[in-house]
Amino acid sequence: MxxxxxxxxxxxxxxxxxxxxxxxxxxxxxxxxxxxxxxxxxxxxxxxxxLNKPAILVCAADHGITQEGISPFPQEVTFQMVMNFLGGGAAINVFTQQNNIELVLADTGVNFDFEKHPSLLDYKIAKGTKNFASEAAMTIAQCEQAMQNGAAITEKLHANGTNIIGFGEMGIGNTTAAAALLTAYTNIDAKDAAGAGTGLDEKGIAHKAEVIAKAIAKQGIPNSPLEILATYGGFEIATICGAMLKAAELKMIVMVDGFIVTAAFLAASKINVTIADYALFCHKSNEKGHALMLDHLNAEPILDLGMRLGEGTGNAVAYPVIKSAVQFLxxxxxxxxxxxxxxx
Structure with a gap:
């Protein structure tokens, strides 16, 4: 692409x-x-x-890597949290409403059959990725389709007048995918890339790092950025990657959230390095590998509030600061x- x-x-x-x-x-x-x-x-x-019609796109998907016991939460939490988003009860709902940001929700690969809902875009590739401990998370065709889907969502928002866009995610297991991408793209050791995610203890983090290290030892590191994304990523991460690249192509401001969204940006930057010209890194996540990602990208975050929730919350909380910059100018x-x- x-x-x-x-x-x-x-x-x-x-x-x-x-x-x-x-x-x-x-x-x-x-x-x-x-x-x-x-x-x-x-x-x-x-x-x-x-700053016109700010929007945050939250993509949800499930991950086959959860079969390796890398999360303290069951996979069902993904669709339950999507229902929470649709009901208006999540942190991202609160902060986007507070700051008059349009919230766009997309099912990009949740292991659940949602009824049609006016606030949920259906871009489901499959009901979750494969377990990348034993095989590639997705095919190249699936990865490209997810990226095209993200680009299409961005195009629609841009056509409606949006010129600043942020991204959020929901998917049990996606901190493991993000850590694997960090390791594969940068050669940072899995022990340094893996963090607590949704609340792992030290033993759980060590297990997560071992799962990632063994997966990379088995699968190897593909030659192209796209193949790396397909091998170790998630449908939500690939969708966000494509959406970010299209946003930069359209000269939109790209707000980058925490660990998982920055993993999508890392992939995007390996595909086209010029995307960095359009990025504002909204916050530094408390998730262990995020500081390493930011260092690799030579990125200075706007906020450091000890947050590690995801959902795009760092974007939403940083937006008033971004607005203040434009206002003073x-x-x-x-x-x-x-x-x-x-x-x-």
Missing amino acids: NFNIEPISTQIEEALQQKIDTKTKPLGSLGKLETIALKIGKIQDTLSPA NNMSSFADAGVATEK
């Missing part, structure tokens, strides 16, 4: 920096807000950027406007 992602404009960078530096404040005194404002201005190639007076002296 090819995504034509153009590098963001650098021609406007000097003018943007000048606008930021001449606001009524000491140089650099708004910290990360200035960095965010500069990046958004470059993405949109304007001195007056706007557009509405704060310059020294000249305010008649404030800049030197003695």
Whole structure:
């Protein structure tokens, strides 16, 4: 699959920096807000950027790797949490409603037959991936279909006016898939990549790391980024990967959430490195491997609140900070406007 992602404009960078530096404040005194404002201005190639119809796409899917006892929760929790999302009772519902963000839910591979629901998109590839401890999680065709599905969802949102999009996920076992992707893409040891997930103790984490290490020893590390994603990923991760790549192609702002969503971004960046130009990393997850992912991507997260819930909650909580960056750039007076002296 090819995504034509153009590098963001650098021609406007000097003018943007000048606008930021001449606001009524000491140089650099708004910290990360200035960095965010500069990046958004470059993405949109304007001195007056706007955030239109923000959306968060939450993709749900099940994972065959749960057969290896890598989660303290049963697989049924995936569909139960999707029902919770549809009922409005999850954390992501609360935070998207609070911040006027559109929440889009997609079944990309849950092991459950949902009745048709106006708030649930049906992009189910299969009822969960295969167990990657013994075989590839999905075929190349399934992986490409999931990515195409994600791209289609992004295109529809963009056509409706959305220019900033975040991503969330739900899937028992997906921290194991994300850790396996981290190991396969970066050669980071499975012992360092594997974390507590939904609440494993030290013994459980060690078992998870062993499962990943044995799987990679058996399956090997394929030559292409797409094959790695198909071998060790999840349907929700592949769908998000495709959605992110399409968002960057459409020059949208891509909000990156925690461990699993960053794994999708890691895959996307291996497919097309230019996607990094369009990304805002919203928070640092407390999931063990996330800091290693961020370091590998040379990414600085906006928030570090000790969160590790997933669902896209880091995106939703960080969005007001992103909004503040755009607001100061557009509405704060310059020294000249305010008649404030800049030197003695």
